[in-house]
Amino acid sequence: MIEYIQSALLIISAIFIIISAIGLVRVGKNTKNVVYARIHIAGLFDIACIIAMIAIGQYLLAGIYFILAPFIAHAVANAYWKKEDVENNSDLLAVEEEVDENHPFIHPKEIMQALESENSEKLKADERFSVTTIDIDEGD
Structure with a gap:
């Protein structure tokens, strides 16, 4: 019975990974806010990996990943906003040395x-x- 649950969880995570990969490929370079869209899509990869780790019995690793992945995604988005996002961050337009x-x-x-x-x-x-x-x- 446990093997069936593990198999179902691995199939669900594989479906999430396929959907995420299709979404990541479809997001073009000229899309507005492409970095934020890619970070959002990477969240599906994170969830799929957490489900797969739970399925194979790595509960502690899944918990750590569940806690750290949002912090890392936020750090990447925040760094992009502060230094490179001229389109949305008006503070970067008026910066002159x-x-x-x-x-x-x-x-x-x-x-x-x-x-x-x-x-x-x-x-x-x-x-x-x-x-x-x-x-x-x-x-x-």
Whole structure:
């Protein structure tokens, strides 16, 4: 009797995995919020794995996975939201780096590009490398 229950649970988890795989393949790269959709679909994989672990008798591992999987999915979604989701996170649109002009090591990007273009005319021997120099005042 227990073997039938285990077999049924493994079949259910296999069906979840097939449905998840089809959903993961059908989500296109140009879909809005594709990262969040893929994380949502991965939740079905998680549930299928938990059911399969229960079916094979790995109850402790299934419990740990049941507790940790949502935290990991949330961490991935939160990291994407904070750093890369320009489409939905309006805070990322207005971010511009402020560079102190008096800082001896950090220079604005525009100034560095202008210096490189001036130096590139002088350094035509090898174009694979970009040479920049930093003036250091020892009095600081």
